[in-house]
Amino acid sequence: MNIVVLVKQVPDTYSERKLSSGDHTLDRDATDAVLDEIDERAVESALQLKEANDGSEVTVVAMGPDRATDAIRKALSMGADKAVHLSDEALHGSCAVQTTKALAKVIGTLGEVDLILAGNEASDGRIGAIPAMVADVLGLPSLTHARELTVDGSTVTVRRETDDGVTVLSTELPAVVSVNEKINEPRYPSFKGIMAAKKKPVTTLTLADAGIDASEVGLASALTTVTSSQPKPPKSGGEKVEDEGDGGAKIAQFLVGQKLI
Amino acid sequence: MAEVLVLVDHLDGEIKKSTFELLTAARALGEPSAVVVGPAGSAGKLSEGLKAHGAAKIYIAETDSSDFLTPQVSVLASLVESKDPAAVLIGVSADGKEIAGRLAIKTNSALLGDVVGVSPEGGTHSVFGGAFIAEAKANTGHPVFTLRPGSVEVEQADGAGAEETVEVPAASGRSATVQSREPVTGGDRPELTEASVIVSGGRGVGSAEQFSVVEGLADSLGAAVGASRAAVDSGFYPHQFQVGQTGKTVSPQLYIALGISGAIQHRAGMQTSKTIIAVNKDPEAPIFEIADFGVVGDLFKVAPQLQEEVTKRKN
Incomplete structure (x- = not known):
């Protein structure tokens, strides 16, 4: 099987995240950057499928600035075979629709692909639909929020678990599958894996390499524009009291005062 | 128009x-x-x-x-x-x-x-x-x-x-096929993202069994129950109730945090709540920085007392 995993480098959710004051995009320099946790699970799923299907290959695809290489290396050190990194200054500020179309173009450079895997939702954006959108651009079915994933011959079946319930979905390959946080526990890269990852091929594509016209991406032609952004004034702490045996009653009093009970 | x-x-x-x-x-x-x-x-x-x-x-x-x-x-x-x-x-x-x-x-x-x-x-x-x-x-x-x-x-x-x-147009590409569906039939509590009151528990709750303290207070208020990542990772409460960056983002009228320290991870999911109440043993816990009213104390004493007061007022 030829498996592609879409990964994203995101600001560490344990660090404080900021927007740049100039163009209201993510201030990537202000934060620690990591491979998004959910993407590690997508890589793990890909590796499990590879291990079960001889002759499979796992290709990591990422779009982002130069330093996204760190996230790519992490995926390679877990065991992915190779990577393609779409990196071009002109991509800065691309909106969700532009990003989707660019990713689809990159996938298009990879030849016959059987399965495209991704995390269900990045931790630094709330669109939560890029995998399904990529599938639509490619004309492929999307099976999203997979808690379980099985590939049997050319049929892929997914147990989709969301807050609204469980749906069992199936289709024929090729297809796009996004995984949720319960699908597996991603492996830790071994020392051997980390060393091997340094030698694995990472192809860096510019827009031209991927066949993307510069007018299709970037801040200037984005379908949405952020017109202003401002840090919300931090909520300041209110009253704090020591419990002297009447803590619960004091909260009740406060809530009554606020007309909350 | x-x-x-x-x-x-x-x-x-x-x-x-x-x-x-x-x-x-x-x-x-x-x-x-x-x-x-x-x-x-x-x-x-x-x-x-x-x-x-x-x-x-x-x-x-x-x-x-x-x-x-x-x-x-x-x-x-x-x-x-x-x-x-x-x-x-x-x-x-x-x-x-x-x-x-x-x-x-x-x-x-x-x-x-x-x-x-x-x-x-x-x-x-x-x-x-x-x-x-x-x-x-x-x-x-x-x-x-x-x-x-x-x-x-x-x-x-x-x-x-x-x-x-209106007609349903024929699809242009291939679609996944739905084999079966089991919608969640919500319990008696409101859904976390729709609730106007949420009571959440953190690591300080200490165990899955002791989450009953959180649930008890929640039920007296007709509230949804939430949990911090620390509590979920410790196995105290299921992931679907996690509030925070890697869980749900909530914005209720009232958010009561019990035994939650208030790491950025958690605050990212609840700091837009209208009113925040915090109960924590540690007076330095960052949750107090955003709480409208905080009690430094033992949640196992404070929460049941609050529950009693709420129930009294209801009757």
């Missing part, structure tokens, strides 16, 4: 509250038209509720298709083409986000995802768990918005609710 398409989220003849929020929000942009996609006979039970919330038109697309979400996307796409609406509003949910994203691709529309407010100028985003507020505008016609549940106060309004049957 321009039409605004609102996708109706419904299950077993019941309209989800988020749909009423969309109908309310839509009125700021134009005249709301409700779009019902579902099996034959679904619309009949829904029209009254939709009319009572200002739906001027109700488009009804009946289908028995087992194509996953594709009927919704196709129906909306064809309505976008034929009606040229001012905007399309869809509620934030796993399905809603996906329908919105696919629709934006199909109609080449601006996608303003997870907004907390809409206006003729665009949408308001609450970014990084409310640490930033950003205003965004659409550079295309018929932008697609997904609205976060709980962002808008529902207001009733009379709508004509003129019904119009």
Whole structure:
């Protein structure tokens, strides 16, 4: 099987995240950057499928600035075979629709692909639909929020678990599958894996390499524009009291005062 | 006045509250038209509720298709083409986000995802768990918005609710096939993202059994139960109740944090709550920095006492 995993480098959710004051995009320099946790699970799923299907290959695809290489290396050190990194200054500020179309173009450079895997939702954006959108651009079915994933011959079946319930979905390959946080526990890269990852091929594509016209991406032609952004004034702490045996009653009093009970 | 398409989220003849929020929000942009996609006979039970919330038109697309979400996307796409609406509003949910994203691709529309407010100028985003507020505008016609549940106060309004049957167009690409569906039949407690009061427990709760203290207080208040990542990772409470960056983002009227230190991870999911109450043993816990009222003490003493007071007041 030829498996592609879409990964994203995101600001560490344990660090404080900021927007740049100039163009209201993510201030990537202000934060620690990591491979998004959910993407590690997508890589793990890909590796499990590879291990079960001889002759499979796992290709990591990422779009982002130069330093996204760190996230790519992490995926390679877990065991992915190779990577393609779409990196071009002109991509800065691309909106969700532009990003989707660019990713689809990159996938298009990879030849016959059987399965495209991704995390269900990045931790630094709330669109939560890029995998399904990529599938639509490619004309492929999307099976999203997979808690379980099985590939049997050319049929892929997914147990989709969301807050609204469980749906069992199936289709024929090729297809796009996004995984949720319960699908597996991603492996830790071994020392051997980390060393091997340094030698694995990472192809860096510019827009031209991927066949993307510069007018299709970037801040200037984005379908949405952020017109202003401002840090919300931090909520300041209110009253704090020591419990002297009447803590619960004091909260009740406060809530009554606020007309909350 | 321009039409605004609102996708109706419904299950077993019941309209989800988020749909009423969309109908309310839509009125700021134009005249709301409700779009019902579902099996034959679904619309009949829904029209009254939709009319009572200002739906001027109700488009009804009946289908028995087992194509996953594709009927919704196709129906909306064809309505976008034929009606040229001012905007399309869809509620934030796993399905809603996906329908919105696919629709934006199909109609080449601006996608303003997870907004907390809409206006003729665009949408308001609450970014990084409310640490930033950003205003965004659409550079295309018929932008697609997904609205976060709980962002808008529902207001009733009379709508004509003129019904119009629409065809479900044939799908252009391949779709996943739905083999089976088991919707969550919610327990007695409200849904976390829809609740106006939430009581959450953290590492300080200490064990799965002791979460009954959190649940007890929640039930006295008619609240939803939440948990911090630390509590979920320790196995005290299931992941679906996790509040925080890697869990749910909530914005209730009242949020009570029990034994939660208030790491950035957690605050990102709840700091836009209107009123925050914190109970923690550690006076230095960062949760107190954002709490409107904090008690430094043992949650196992404070929470039951609060529960007792609440119950007393109810009777």
